[in-house]
Amino acid sequence: MRIIVQNTKCQGHARCAAHAPHIFKLDDTGYILPGNIEVAEGEELTASRGARSCPERALKLDRE
Template sequence: MKISIDPGSCSGHARCAAAAPALFRLDDDGYALPYDGEVPDGQEETARDGERACPERAITVG
């Protein structure tokens, strides 16, 4: 399972990082950074929590 972030859609609300801080990092301006690699086992639902928290739907988990 991978996390994809559309940087053009991200508005920097940081809700993904609030919902799943272990999986979503932010740059210095508060925008989500790409997640490298696969979501660790057992973190799938946490990744989906971060995806659902994004008001712009800039995050895709799959």
Template sequence: MRILVHKEKCQGHARCWSMAPDIFDLDDEGYIVAGDIDVTPDDEKKAWRGAKSCPERALEIEK
């Protein structure tokens, strides 16, 4: 699974990070770091929850 990051949509709510801080990286201002994220099979459930928690849909799940 892969998470596609649309950094320009991020508003800094950090909901993704609160669900999975080991998967989602934030910059010093609380915005998602640019760059897509490869997710291991063991972390897919946490990553899915984190991505779906984003109110701006800045994170897109690609299977």
């Protein structure tokens, strides 16, 4: 599974990182770092919760 990060939508709410700081890394100003995120096996549930918690819908789930 992969998370597609849409940086232009991020407003720095940091809810994603509150769910899973090891998956969703923020920059010094609290915005998500650019680049899609490859989710490790076993982390899918945590990652999808974090992605869905974003009020700006900046994090899209890509299940292949």
